[in-house]
Amino acid sequence: MRRKDEKMLDLSNEEMIHMKKDGIEYLQFRKLLSYQDLIVHCYTLKGINVQPYEFSKENLIDGYHRIGKALEIENKKIVRPIQTHSDHIEIVSNINLENDFNQHDFDDVDGLVTAQKDIYLALRYADCLPLYFFDPVKEVVANIHSGWKGSLKHIGEKAVRKMVEEFGSHSYDILCFMGPSIKSCHFEVEEDVKKQFEEDWKGRKTSDAIIEKGKIKEGKQKYYIDTVKMNRVLLREMGLKDSHIIDSNICTVCQHEWMHSYRAEKDKAGRNAAIIGVRGKN
Numbered sequence: 001m002r003r004k005d006e007k008m009l010d011l012s013n014e015e016m017i018h019m020k021k022d023g024i025e026y027l028q029f030r031k032l033l034s035y036q037d038l039i040v041h042c043y044t045l046k047g048i049n050v051q052p053y054e055f056s057k058e059n060l061i062d063g064y065h066r067i068g069k070a071l072e073i074e075n076k077k078i079v080r081p082i083q084t085h086s087d088h089i090e091i092v093s094n095i096n097l098e099n100d101f102n103q104h105d106f107d108d109v110d111g112l113v114t115a116q117k118d119i120y121l122a123l124r125y126a127d128c129l130p131l132y133f134f135d136p137v138k139e140v141v142a143n144i145h146s147g148w149k150g151s152l153k154h155i156g157e158k159a160v161r162k163m164v165e166e167f168g169s170h171s172y173d174i175l176c177f178m179g180p181s182i183k184s185c186h187f188e189v190e191e192d193v194k195k196q197f198e199e200d201w202k203g204r205k206t207s208d209a210i211i212e213k214g215k216i217k218e219g220k221q222k223y224y225i226d227t228v229k230m231n232r233v234l235l236r237e238m239g240l241k242d243s244h245i246i247d248s249n250i251c252t253v254c255q256h257e258w259m260h261s262y263r264a265e266k267d268k269a270g271r272n273a274a275i276i277g278v279r280g281k282n
Contacts (some may be wrong), residue, residue, distance in 0.1 A: 013248075016249075026070070039279065087158055114142075115138065130181065131143075138173075160174060172244075182261070190223070211224070
């Protein structure tokens, strides 16, 4: 049994593997690794910062270069949008691989979808929920940034709809992998945010409750929101099999020694990268 004061050496669990390669560390889903001849993916840990709070383009490029080397992918094939907590999702196809991450082609975008081989979708996270989608039949992937605002806008649901409408995917074939994020144990909110979730979620059955009443602190009632459960319910309603929705079971706040967390580190928080793409044919 690990003592409470003993630092964890490994974040591996039933769903995730903690990888250590080329001097960096990152997480991968065990289930997605069963498709590793086809799919490249990861969730980076500290030691890689893809959006330094003291911004440096050189550090940014170096971070992607290091994770790209470990994954055996080229920087120029990484597509990185400018995220704004929107529900805007764009399809990536026929892009100019000479651009700097093709970032300016995807401004105000929080989700990318592609069936193009050898293109890797990279989004940034520091508590928000990464949703990796993969259709093994149509060989389509999506990377979706679903923070609490994106979850309220049902961005994950919209990603599934785009995969179905644009690529002919069937929802029952689609796999969804939920990366590390702030869990309900730390996603504490006040009345204003709670009311937004309450309004969105009204009329649902009791077993699908996502709001838990917390304590009164400094004269204000607190609540805890479960966005992982919220997205699971929404995806099931879109036709995904429950067994195809796999959660990392890792809280970024609980594990902020290992990964960047805005809730834990505030303005000094860096960003973790979630990357997924369909491997090019050799």
